[in-house]
Amino acid sequence: MQVQLRRPLKVYPGCYFYLYFPFAPFRFMIRGYPMNVAWWNVADAEGSGYSSELLFLMHRRGTISNIAERDGGFRKTFLDGPYEQNLSLQEYENVILTAKGPGIVGVLPHALHLAGRRLHDDRQRMGAPSSRTLHRGKTRKVDLFWILEDNSQQRWLHTELRIL
Template identity: 35%
Template sequence: MDAVTLNVRLKRAIEVRPGSYFYIYLPSRWAKYNFLHSVTAMVYWYPPEDGPEAVREVTFLLSRASYNASFQEGQFIFLDGPYGQDPQLHKYQNVVLAAKGIGIAAILPLALDIGARRRRDDINRAELQKISYKLKEVIEQKGKSSGNELASILQKEKLLKKQKDEYEKKKLYRDTVKNVDLFWSLEDNSQMIWAQNEIRALQKLDPHHKLFVAWCGFPKPQSGYLPFKDDGYWKCIYSVSSQTFDKLLVHKIQEQRLRRPGNLAVIACGDVPFMANVRNGVIESIDDKNIEYKETEFQPISFGHNKLKGPSAGTLLRARTTSTKRNTMSEDDASLLRNSKDIEKEQQDLQSIPV
């Protein structure tokens, strides 16, 4: 399946929330933009340092099935949006994000938002703690000083109090989320090129492994190549069929529900068999503890026709683009149907995968 990453530099900063999508209008021969046809695309990535309130550059991941035009570097496009509903994952203590194939385009932004919010809170708290410590030292020195030295210390105290007030006024998200598990079932090993840079950036948002666990399932063996730092929290599992990885995912959902206290949300994006498998796994995992199951509002077009709810108020933007073509082959659709012997073998394979 061919795919293109579309990098868009915006003329002005906009607010982008997780789950946001745009209608993209391309130039035409007879008019500046062809408003009779649009491409629907979810915001796949934005630089975490921008923050969702002031995004100036966004990235879309599009399958060739969603459009029949060629993007050219430097051309202008017309964006209508953002639309979409925020799934409010920050209200849950435990979150499982599940994607198959190009479904990562809808799932990765949710992980990015959770990680960026936590990172910004951590930075603000650390800075406030550092300023408070310095202020305490200055106040202690003030009682032992006089003359010019006292005047200098009073000036430092005034400056530190001002900085402290500024940080105390900054918004803290104070999210409930304690654990996020990200699972991506690749249809072909080469699909990792779609997201390896973004996953590395996501990994940097949680350097001490306090928030994320990410597992990627590759259908074929591969050696000498690590798309990101592989450790106990971030794993590449090779030579695993999609059905086997799906079973592993369901097993992990059941495990997390039993082991972790607090509420749990599972959100998925993938083809129909994948979504059905995750949904059934959630149902089987429910006991006395509830699980909130969600599917992304926007589903990549390769998984069927998009069914979007009525749009909310959007913004029209012109933007300059850069694009990168990524050619990959998807797993044969027939591999989704296994006979009973294949299923039995995969159940045996599942037992050999470390969990």
């Protein structure tokens, strides 16, 4: 589910939101669904951490997808958050991220964050005009291992992995 925000929010790896669906039946409307952000707009977030577009990964079958079907798509979604769990991976030289199946949602933002910091620093060193300073993270190498439970899972984040 791709969510377009009215104003940019600070997004960081490990953050999650509670999603509320106002067009759902009442018992689902008042209950928030916690979801990790799987991806955000890298061009917006590079260096600043702010993004106006978020991507959440969810199953095709289940409560939330049933609500979307009844609604004809997510016309309006309310977000509560972001809530955080900052692991500060930029403080380590070698980072190994592992995931199995849908667990990729938990580790992909960390890889995106580290890559965005590195891209920002590289552009600053090349002389790109900006008022921001260098991040100077310690990370030199990031390995991402994703074990697929089914070959169809590689389509979930095909575009995002190419961008990364």
